[in-house]
Amino acid sequence: MATDLVTVNLQPLGKTVTVNRGTSLVDVLHEYGVEFPCGGKGICGNCRVKLLRGELKADRNQQERLGKLHLSDEWRLACFCAVDSDVTLEIAQLESIILADNTPFDFCPGNGCGIAIDVGTTTLVAQLLDLQTGAVLDVVTALNPQTRFGSDVISRIQSGLEGNAGAMCRLIREKTGEMIVSLLAGRSVEVSKIVLVGNTAMHHLFGGLDLAPLSFFPFESPSLSAQSFTPDELDWKIPGRPTVTFFPSIGSFVGSDILAGIAATRMTERQEFTVLIDLGTNGEIACGNRDGVLCASTAAGPAFEGASISQGMRAATGAISSVTSGNVGLCCTVIGNTAPRGICGSGLVDAMDVLIEGREIGEFGEILSGEEKLLLQHPVYLSQQDIREFQLAKAAVATGVSILLSHLGITFSQVDQVFIAGGFGNYLRAENLVKTGIVETDASKIVKVGNTALIGAKMFLFEEPGHADQIRRKTSHLNLESDPLFQEIYIEKLQLY
Numbered sequence: 313m314a315t316d317l318v319t320v321n322l323q324p325l326g327k328t329v330t331v332n333r334g335t336s337l338v339d340v341l342h343e344y345g346v347e348f349p350c351g352g353k354g355i356c357g358n359c360r361v362k363l364l365r366g367e368l369k370a371d372r373n374q375q376e377r378l379g380k381l382h383l384s385d386e387w388r389l390a391c392f393c394a395v396d397s398d399v400t401l402e403i404a405q406l407e408s409i410i411l412a413d414n415t416p417f418d419f420c421p422g423n424g425c426g427i428a429i430d431v432g433t434t435t436l437v438a439q440l441l442d443l444q445t446g447a448v449l450d451v452v453t454a455l456n457p458q459t460r461f462g463s464d465v466i467s468r469i470q471s472g473l474e475g476n477a478g479a480m481c482r483l484i485r486e487k488t489g490e491m492i493v494s495l496l497a498g499r500s501v502e503v504s505k506i507v508l509v510g511n512t513a514m515h516h517l518f519g520g521l522d523l524a525p526l527s528f529f530p531f532e533s534p535s536l537s538a539q540s541f542t543p544d545e546l547d548w549k550i551p552g553r554p555t556v557t558f559f560p561s562i563g564s565f566v567g568s569d570i571l572a573g574i575a576a577t578r579m580t581e582r583q584e585f586t587v588l589i590d591l592g593t594n595g596e597i598a599c600g601n602r603d604g605v606l607c608a609s610t611a612a613g614p615a616f617e618g619a620s621i622s623q624g625m626r627a628a629t630g631a632i633s634s635v636t637s638g639n640v641g642l643c644c645t646v647i648g649n650t651a652p653r654g655i656c657g658s659g660l661v662d663a664m665d666v667l668i669e670g671r672e673i674g675e676f677g678e679i680l681s682g683e684e685k686l687l688l689q690h691p692v693y694l695s696q697q698d699i700r701e702f703q704l705a706k707a708a709v710a711t712g713v714s715i716l717l718s719h720l721g722i723t724f725s726q727v728d729q730v731f732i733a734g735g736f737g738n739y740l741r742a743e744n745l746v747k748t749g750i751v752e753t754d755a756s757k758i759v760k761v762g763n764t765a766l767i768g769a770k771m772f773l774f775e776e777p778g779h780a781d782q783i784r785r786k787t788s789h790l791n792l793e794s795d796p797l798f799q800e801i802y803i804e805k806l807q808l809y
């Protein structure tokens with residue numbers, strides 16, 4: 313007997329909700345902050361969802377409206393739909409939480425099409441490019457299906473060593489293959505190259521490489537080089553015979569996502585010193601110029617992505633993204649202009665700035681009133697533990713940059729620009745990065761550069777592999793903990809003022 317309950321899997325949120333058969337999608341999506349700008353008249357198309365799995369009926373009226381909005385068969389208008397069976401949907405309005413990119417860059421035209429894929433620990437972005445014109449033809453985003461085995465690289469490596477490496481390898485190959493199929497659906501294009509970039513754990517998991525060397529001192533894997541595959545080897549059912557390359561890592565905890573970031577920001581071509589800080593799930597940093605770049609990974613953890621914060625969330629609808637002090641307490645801005653559900657990285661940095669400035673938090677991070685938590689906007693609080701998580705993350709980044717600069721023999725005053733990469737940077741106020749001590753320089757030097765891993769991966773599509781090797785040869789990896797002053801500097805950087 314058919315049950316009266318069905319499941320709706322919402323991407324890219326990665327959430328599955330169970331509802332009564334026949335429930336309207338408006339009721340389901342409203343809960344997640346999705347808006348219906350034309351009031352459900354089928355005119356604006358802003359409520360569109362892509363049907364990834366299952367069935368969602370589109371009657372003649374809806375089909376006509378989809379046609380007028382130039383939306384293909386896989387799309388539905390949520391304001392017209394009810395759920396009658398288990399479905400997986402990609403919600404267009406929530407796509408912006410994964411940072412795709414359309415930054416222009418210089419390139420030498422090639423032939424056919426190419427696909428660039430940023431394999432993040434949390435999120436995946438794939439773009440299809442016309443190699444003749446450089447135009448981005450389509451983009452697909454998804455959550456990394458490995459998240460069920462742990463949210464950060466350390467837990468992913470641990471889980472791999474406990475016997476789940478094969479499953480994670482299969483999942484990521486399947487998911488990226490599906491993304492490519494979806495990019496190519498309805499197109500007769502010839503793909504000649506596919507470039508993947510990601511951190512070293514993602515590189516090893518995708519390639520089916522031994523994770524053990526990433527798990528113990530001195531954390532030196534012998535398998536950092538580029539991994540090449542044929543689509544058949546990956547079990548990808550795609551036309552043609554494109555070359556598929558997962559680009560090489562720089563070190564055990566600095567992957568090709570940072571190599572791509574260095575390419576995107578052209579750090580190794582500049583005379584001036586620049587710093588690149590990627591505040592994704594892992595905090596990686598690079599400092600240098602055309603004479604050489606030093607890279608390191610910090611133990612920042614995922615605080616800036618909201619993961620280790622009790623009411624933390626990614627920069628999606630319902631997240632407090634900015635906090636200022638008003639006449640009668642704190643003023644919070646919530647993404648999607650809806651009731652707050654949590655706080656994302658930029659909101660956390662802003663909140664810390666306001667609370668430090670108002671002397672509600674002491675120099676060692678203690679809540680001065682003695683309370684256990686501080687209200688931002690009902691029902692969102694920052695707890696004492698959240699403040700500790702922020703301190704650990706900010707100290708890790710500040711210590712890392714300080715050590716790299718000292719190894720280069722320079723100070724921050726000699727740095728021309730500080731590039732902040734990653735989705736976190738989107739909503740961020742540069743001056744609060746400075747005021748909270750995450751970046752110890754002038755706010756005017758801070759440049760938000762978006763998803764540099766994806767930008768660099770796209771650039772690699774147009775270049776000979778030798779270009780990435782050149783960058784790699786100019787780049788060295790430093791183990792921060794091996795610096796004799798690490799502990800001393802780290803403890804100093806934990807202080808908030």
Ligand code: FES
Nearest residue numbers: 350354357359391
């Ligand atoms: S809300 Fe405008 S088309 Fe659905």
